[in-house]
Amino acid sequence: MQAKRFAIINGDDFGFSEGVNQAIIKAHKQGVLTSTSLMVSADAANEAVTLSSANPNLAVGLHLVLICGRSVLPPEQIPHLVDKQGNFSNSPLIAGLRYQFVSQTRQELRQEIRAQLEKYRSTGLPLSHVDGHLHLHMHPVVLRILVDLAPEFDIKVIRLPSEELGLSLRFNRSHLLTKLVWSGVFGRLRCYGEKMLKSQGISFTQRVYGLLQSGGITEEYLLGLIPQIQANLVEIYSHPASAIHGAPLNGAAGAGEAELAALLSNQVREVLLSNGFEITNHHLLSQRTT
Secondary structure, eight states, rough: OOOOOOEEEEEEETOOOOOHHHHHHHHOOOOOOOEEETTSSSSHHHHHHHHHHHHHSSSEEEEEEESSSBSSSSGGTTTTSSTTBBBBOHHHHHHHHHHHHHHHHHHHHHHHHHHHHHHHHHOOOOOOOOEEEEGGGGSSHHHHHHHHHHHHHTOOOOOOBBHHHHHHHHHOOHHHHHHHHHEEEEEHHHHHHHHHHHHHOOOOOOOEEESSTTOOOOOHHHHHHHGGGOOOOEEEEEOOOOOOOOOOOOOTTHHHHHHHHHHOOHHHHHHHTTTEEEEHHHHHHHHHHH
């Protein structure tokens, strides 16, 4: 008997702006999006929570922000982590090195991660999963803190990016050097993360697609990718957005609209179903096993 196949379609950066919020809800109501990740310290987070409450079939998780964003805690409590305005570094390299080697920063990281989890819990929304802005949750120090806090905050699923480099390059060879570097770095982080999460009974999907095609999860890309997927439990994440005059962008101009169009595509829905995928989310999957 053929194994059952499941695809979780996630929209990142929920709460970033009104345009992102509108796109995620539209993609959920009219398209294939089943899941989203909330930035609790972002400008439109309160609106996102209200929209979530009105759309109970949309699974929501925490999009942990430790870079390119604002903290939940005031800057005077975490001075080694953020600037005086409460902003994290915009450099993944600099942030990663500080998180690894500066002891005061590591102590403050635990405080801020706890604060973001507490703020999420205060929304009253069930916690579907945890992932991170620019995947900084994969940093060994950050991941260890999340695992330590998992029992207290009922973290059952953490995203571990994992996609085949060859498969990605078959459809799009742009930014080749970046893809090569990311594939190597996140491949090693995935191996580290798998061992840690398995030891603590925290779940993760077999494959997560989106990293190597960040900002380019278009209809064309998905129609080429989905028939080639071999795994039976996958997540595809993107960053849909609707253009609103004067609103901030969470990606290159036009990228959010193209990714929204992909999630609304009937062809994308049909190719998922024709390849045996049930379109689901972590909440629905957990109900199957309980």
